[in-house]
Amino acid sequence: MADSGKNCARGIVAALRSGGIDIVSTLPDAWLGDLIGGIEDDPSMKLIRVTREDEGLGICAGAWLGGHRGALVAQNAGLLLSTNVLAGIAYHHQIPAVMLIAMRGGPFDNQYYHAYKARVTEPVLKGVGIPYHHINGPDDFPVIASAWQQASLFRMPVALLLHRGALVDGAA
């Protein structure tokens, strides 16, 4: 299992690198440990730890102002918290970013406190009008590599909803 997580992390980091992402903000989730470690170990990326996820979106915005490509790595609870900043960056500032979101609350989660998150994440993204893609496992990692291109063309953040198979136990 641990090796699967690290293999997934390597694949996602490689996809981010090929998309030119070089500044990554994060607030952890249990599923994100290997990915965050992989980003921290990658010399082409700078990892910034934030205290709230919407800070990370602000950092992404400033990074793009300065000519770099930013990503946020967080749980879907953090995406929900960030909705106001997300909408402001998408529509008021019109700035791209990539959001890698651990999609907690699915059929493989066994805690009540996660359950609501999966039920509201997609409706919120649809409500705000943010493009999103499901990343179920390594076969979907090419979408991660091209997410920046879509964000840049749309001039708004794009969300990648990372399921357990893409972070913890996918065969990579």
Added chain:
Amino acid sequence: MLRRALVGGLLKKHLHEDALVIGGLGSAGRTWREQNAPHPTYFASDPMGAGLMMALGLALAQPERPVFYIGGDGDLVMNLGCLLTVVGSGATNLKIAIFDNGRYETGGGQSLAGSGSYSLAGIAAQAGFPHAVAVSDPDKAEDDVISFFAQPGLAFAAFAIAVEASPYGPPPRWSQAEDRAVFMRRLAGEI
């Protein structure tokens, strides 16, 4: 207590000529706009609480240039954890000036939560800023500004701003996205 125009003028006078500026929303941002400073400036506007993080992102993206954030206390206290993030980021090219009057000035002058019971400079110092000062004496303000900008690393200054009216003007001619494009093209040397 300090007049906004005095502080704005001193900041413009002593800011490094190569600096990039992120301005917050409200009276602090308007004060900077009124200076007509030559430095490339992006006014972060809404959403509240995000401006300082935009400045940090810009500082990380442009590590060879000084970056200066000027914003209000209401904006900052919406996301005080930002101070920990700034320190933890390792950025050393960011200076932060906060207009501190304990009020949401352009929102009608309502008090901030806990207004009068805290020190923003004290909070920044405890967060790990190597230089964090409260500036309130008009006769010492210029020396304080010079010292603030002369710091080799992160610096934070909270300016005690007197209560003055700061009404919203009419909507500007250009949208946020249009201003953003101009700022980025100026940074890229295209205009």
